[in-house]
Amino acid sequence: MSVISRSPKCLLLLALLSGASASLAAQTQDPPSADVSATAYLPAEKSEGPEIKGIISARSGDKMQVTAADGTKSVVAIDDATRITASKGFFGLNRSKLAATSLLNGLPVTVKTLQSGGGLVASHINLQNKDLKTASMIHNGTAQRFDEQTAATEALRGRMGEIDQYNVKSTTNVNFDTGKAVLSSQAKNDLCATAATAEGMSNALLLVVGYTDSTGDEDFNQELSEKRAGRVVNYLQQACGWKPYRMLTPTGMSEADPVASNDTIEGKAQNRRVAVNILVSKGLDGL
Structure with missing residues (x-):
């Protein structure tokens, strides 16, 4: 049912309501999309870090602690880009790249690093084949395992x-x-x-x-x-x-x-x- 009134007061009220609705509709419309064509999200810059030689003294998640001969300790992160190699194979594996699970406590390593966000990330970790027997002993019992x-x-x-x-x-x-x-x-x-x-x-x-x-x-x-x-x-x-x-x-x-x-x-x-x-x-x- 519709009600039509020619009263000036009613007409004024309808006009005000119509204007408010139009204003509200304008406010609730999605704003125009921002122009992001010129926006670039660049990864954190990495610069060459120090080469670290020592023994793996702790492992926690994607990080390891390397203790040098003078007692200096360095924490290095490991990511998907980290290459892990061993001289002439390791644990009987004749391959150039190993999994991060090969990084056992007590293993002597040489680590090439990159500086990233105030920390160190390993770009290349090399293990020595001559440490196989000691590493196997450590893997079977000492430190964190x-x-x-x-x-x-x-x-x-x-x-x-x-x-x-x-x-x-x-x-x-x-x-x-x-x-x-x-x-x-x-x-x-x-x-x-x-x-x-x-x-x-x-x-x-x-x-x-x-x-x-x-x-x-x-x-x-x-x-x-x-x-x-x-x-x-x-x-x-x-x-x-x-x-x-x-x-x-x-x-x-x-x-x-x-x-x-x-x-x-x-x-x-x-x-x-x-x-x-x-x-x-x-x-x-x-x-």
């Missing part, structure tokens, strides 16, 4: 990770023949005795360091010292029952820190060694 993870051991590891200074409770040296990384019967006995001693100490960790005498070139001695350290770690874990999460990352020191002169046969025999140190953090010693 171990199966026997309980609340108590996790708490211990958390506290240890924040304390840099340790008391050396004792050091056991096991010796090797020239150019060899084979454990003697005496060495095996000494290692298990050391593990038993450490087991009786609260909060004790083992630090294993391999050495050589001055025979051989630098690269050979470095590889040999690491191989000796890895052999000792494997025996401590597999034969002596030492828990992987109570082991600090092993290292090879080549012919550094000799305990005797390399000018004599006897001195060289003493320097061909792996030192097994029983450590307790100064913050936890006596707890």
Whole structure:
């Protein structure tokens, strides 16, 4: 039903209502699209960053921490463009590019980086094939990867990770023949005795360091010292029952820190060694 009125008041009211409706319709219409043809969204600029050499000391998501020989720590991001390679294959894989899962704690790496947004992004990560045995040992138990993870051991590891200074409770040296990384019967006995001693100490960790005498070139001695350290770690874990999460990352020191002169046969025999140190953090010693 429609109502038509010629009253001036009604006509004025209808005119006002009509004007308001037109104004409201104009306000509710979508605004014209902005001209974005000249707008460019550029990715964050990346410049060449430093080359970092060291050991992977932590992994978290798409980031890893690399600790250099002087103790300097660098956090590097890993993205889809990061190339990960290994010398002559790694873990039996004869390919040039590896997955990020190959970046295990304890692995020595060389990282080429880019500066991006105030942080570092890895453009190329290279692993050394000579570290295979040590890396495999670490992959099977130490640092952030171990199966026997309980609340108590996790708490211990958390506290240890924040304390840099340790008391050396004792050091056991096991010796090797020239150019060899084979454990003697005496060495095996000494290692298990050391593990038993450490087991009786609260909060004790083992630090294993391999050495050589001055025979051989630098690269050979470095590889040999690491191989000796890895052999000792494997025996401590597999034969002596030492828990992987109570082991600090092993290292090879080549012919550094000799305990005797390399000018004599006897001195060289003493320097061909792996030192097994029983450590307790100064913050936890006596707890």
